[in-house]
Amino acid sequence: MLRFLIRRTLGAALILLLISAFTYFMYFAIPQDPAMLACGKNCTPDALALIHKNLGLDKPVPVQYWDYLSGIFVGRDFGVGHCSAPCFGVSFRNNQMVWSTMMDRLPLTLSLTFGSLIVFLAAGLGAGLLAARFRGTWLDKTFSGASLVTSSFQIYFIGPVVMGLLVFSTGWLDKPKYVPLTDDPFGWFMGLLIPWIIMATIFTANYTRMARSSMIEQLQEEHVRAARAKGMSSRYTFFRYAWRGSLIPIITILGMDIGGLLSGGMVTELTFGLAGMGRLARDSVVGKDLPVLMGVMILSAAFIIVCNIVVDALYAVVDPRVRLS
Amino acid sequence: MTSPIEIEGAETSSALDKEPEPKGAGKKNETVQGRSPGRLMWLRFKRDRTGVVSAWIVLFFFVISAAAPLISKLYGKDPYEFYGQDDPTLLNEFNLPAGPNGGMSPEHWFGIDPNYGRDVFSYLLYGMRTSLYTALLATIGIVIVGVLIGLVSGYFGGKIDYWLGRLTDFMLALPSQLFMVAVMPVVVTVFVAPDEETPVYIRFLAILGVMWLLTWMSLSRLVRAVTLSLREREFVEAAKVAGASPWRIIRKELLPNLITPIIVQGTYLLPSTILSVAFLSFVGVGYQDPTPDWGLMFATGANIYEQDPTYMFFPGIAMVVFFVAFNLLGDSVRDAFDPKTGR
Numbered sequence: 001m002l003r004f005l006i007r008r009t010l011g012a013a014l015i016l017l018l019i020s021a022f023t024y025f026m027y028f029a030i031p032q033d034p035a036m037l038a039c040g041k042n043c044t045p046d047a048l049a050l051i052h053k054n055l056g057l058d059k060p061v062p063v064q065y066w067d068y069l070s071g072i073f074v075g076r077d078f079g080v081g082h083c084s085a086p087c088f089g090v091s092f093r094n095n096q097m098v099w100s101t102m103m104d105r106l107p108l109t110l111s112l113t114f115g116s117l118i119v120f121l122a123a124g125l126g127a128g129l130l131a132a133r134f135r136g137t138w139l140d141k142t143f144s145g146a147s148l149v150t151s152s153f154q155i156y157f158i159g160p161v162v163m164g165l166l167v168f169s170t171g172w173l174d175k176p177k178y179v180p181l182t183d184d185p186f187g188w189f190m191g192l193l194i195p196w197i198i199m200a201t202i203f204t205a206n207y208t209r210m211a212r213s214s215m216i217e218q219l220q221e222e223h224v225r226a227a228r229a230k231g232m233s234s235r236y237t238f239f240r241y242a243w244r245g246s247l248i249p250i251i252t253i254l255g256m257d258i259g260g261l262l263s264g265g266m267v268t269e270l271t272f273g274l275a276g277m278g279r280l281a282r283d284s285v286v287g288k289d290l291p292v293l294m295g296v297m298i299l300s301a302a303f304i305i306v307c308n309i310v311v312d313a314l315y316a317v318v319d320p321r322v323r324l325s
Numbered sequence: 326m327t328s329p330i331e332i333e334g335a336e337t338s339s340a341l342d343k344e345p346e347p348k349g350a351g352k353k354n355e356t357v358q359g360r361s362p363g364r365l366m367w368l369r370f371k372r373d374r375t376g377v378v379s380a381w382i383v384l385f386f387f388v389i390s391a392a393a394p395l396i397s398k399l400y401g402k403d404p405y406e407f408y409g410q411d412d413p414t415l416l417n418e419f420n421l422p423a424g425p426n427g428g429m430s431p432e433h434w435f436g437i438d439p440n441y442g443r444d445v446f447s448y449l450l451y452g453m454r455t456s457l458y459t460a461l462l463a464t465i466g467i468v469i470v471g472v473l474i475g476l477v478s479g480y481f482g483g484k485i486d487y488w489l490g491r492l493t494d495f496m497l498a499l500p501s502q503l504f505m506v507a508v509m510p511v512v513v514t515v516f517v518a519p520d521e522e523t524p525v526y527i528r529f530l531a532i533l534g535v536m537w538l539l540t541w542m543s544l545s546r547l548v549r550a551v552t553l554s555l556r557e558r559e560f561v562e563a564a565k566v567a568g569a570s571p572w573r574i575i576r577k578e579l580l581p582n583l584i585t586p587i588i589v590q591g592t593y594l595l596p597s598t599i600l601s602v603a604f605l606s607f608v609g610v611g612y613q614d615p616t617p618d619w620g621l622m623f624a625t626g627a628n629i630y631e632q633d634p635t636y637m638f639f640p641g642i643a644m645v646v647f648f649v650a651f652n653l654l655g656d657s658v659r660d661a662f663d664p665k666t667g668r
Contacts (some may be wrong), residue, residue: 015495015498018495018497023507026507026508026511027511048435126350136348148652148653149645149649151648151652152644152645152647152648152649152651152652153645154600154623154641154644156607156624156626156627157623157626157637157640157641157644157645158624158641159627160626160627160630160637161634161637161641162636163462163630164630164634168631168634205643256527259500260500260501260502263500263502264502266503266506266608267504267555267604267608270607270608270624270627271627280508281503281506281507282608282609285506285507285509285510285610286510288510288611292508296503297500297503297504297507300500300503301498301500303500304498304499304500305498308498
């Protein structure tokens with residue numbers, strides 16, 4: 001296990017390094033001076049030179065990249081002030097520290113991801129198990145049909161429709177907004193309820209199908225049949241034997257989905273007008289704000305990689321036959 | 326065996342495992358001939374009513390969007406024309422459609438859009454044309470790239486396979502959505518000076534390029550896996566012994582055996598590519614305003630749904646119908662190709 005973790009962590013570090021280098025040098029291919037962004041409309045050559053110096057843009061690009069990397073570990077000094085240890089630089093647009101901006105935005109993205117995760121896991125796995133248990137009945141057909149339709153929904157269409165129904169015409173709920181959990185747990189819950197439900201609607205379908213098909217497959221396995229044949233109750237074999245075996249594919253897509261949600265809740269955030277990491281990423285791309293984009297990119301990639309490692313470690317927990325090597 | 330993610334579909338395919346029976350008495354008199362796999366697939370597919378109906382619906386969407394200029398000519402409206410400015414009664418003082426239901430009328434069937442008063446019906450047709458055909462070309466490119474990389478690494482093995490495998494792993498570890506969004510403006514600005522207007526064809530090419538570069542991985546993995554097992558088969562060895570060049574073996578021996586998984590995977594790939602193209606426009610880095618685009622309609626819709634909810638209605642319904650049909654079609658195609666997989 002330890003060897004596995006060490007090896008994977010080293011691999012992860014390498015991938016993060018490659019991603020950061022790729023993004024950094026790619027953005028210098030844009031024939032545009034980033035200092036112009038920070039300088040604004042009434043820009044004089046002197047001011048421009050000052051900004052160059054403050055942001056460290058007067059050095060060659062590889063040196064800048066090296067400064068950036070070392071800044072993440074030891075911090076850096078900018079013209080606008082000191083940037084302490086996890087230093088992801090200073091935004092070209094508003095001179096804010098990238099790390100603190102990201103930490104402001106992260107709670108919303110985490111709330112969105114894990115809140116919707118609970119809803120769609122419960123709904124999807126529940127429906128999938130029921131459909132597998134009552135295979136071929138009207139229940140199974142209803143769930144299959146429903147998941148077919150909901151998987152064809154898009155957040156940017158169904159989101160406004162549901163908002164229109166629940167917020168603007170009936171007024172049952174307020175427009176989604178983010179209140180920190182620590183300030184007001186109830187407000188936090190009510191503010192994010194609609195996004196959770198919408199995201200869950202779209203993700204549930206996949207889990208229903210997945211849980212159903214892998215459960216059906218597992219129930220036909222030899223060891224499940226043998227357990228049933230030697231007289232174990234059908235409930236026990238269902239939950240202890242088949243269920244455990246069917247977790248592998250579910251964990252696989254769950255890992256991918258969590259990584260995707262943490263790095264790309266862009267559509268949800270834009271649809272509901274919430275300001276999380278996804279929106280930050282979009283704005284940094286549209287505004288060509290390289291330091292912010294770098295920060296979001298590295299953090300998102302780190303999330304995805306961590307999810308992958310956790311998924312691989314979980315395989316061994318769920319299925320004793322899997323050896324981590 | 327083909328799709329990495331099992332997808333359950335409609336309940337229609339229970340009878341598909343049977344061999345297709347010859348139809349009518351006339352056929353029985355003919356000499357018995359082996360049917361090619363393609364023919365078998367076609368026969369199986371034809372008997373799947375859900376599949377046939379959804380294929381017609383998908384085809385319908387592609388045809389009406391290809392015929393968008395013709396239809397809007399007959400209909401008499403242009404997607405670029407600002408009807409709201411020509412006729413000030415169409416928009417009220419907030420620049421919203423003045424008529425009920427988003428300005429739906431015999432003149433403008435699906436209403437008009439806020440701010441400009443463009444005709445939603447013809448805009449939607451043109452928008453679907455942009456989205457569907459961009460995605461179609463992108464998918465073809467992805468398939469070509471994925472198949473090439475998969476074939477090369479599966480067939481040649483060794484060092485080539487190792488490094489292509491590492492490249493694939495790296496690409497899969499990228500936050501793909503984010504990366505797509507991040508690469509788009511770079512690709513665009515490399516070709517266009519900052520003070521110039523970006524021509525539509527540059528955006529089109531940029532979208533194609535970004536999709537080709539960033540989404541070939543799942544297909545190449547699949548093709549590699551199939552190639553690895555095919556490579557050891559006797560007919561490939563026979564071809565090698567007979568002195569066939571690697572290119573000839575790939576073309577004549579391997580590719581025909583890969584067609585099935587490629588087509589099945591392609592049918593799943595196309596809808597997700599359409600969504601990716603729409604996603605880029607929705608986020609604001611894909612197609613931009615005067616170009617009609619399906620994804621762009623949702624971006625506009627998301628901004629104004631509080632004031633004008635009807636604007637989203639038709640593009641949204643069209644999208645749901647299209648994707649339900651496409652998902653069903655994907656399942657049917659898979660069932661028709663390998664009847665043994667599935668439920």
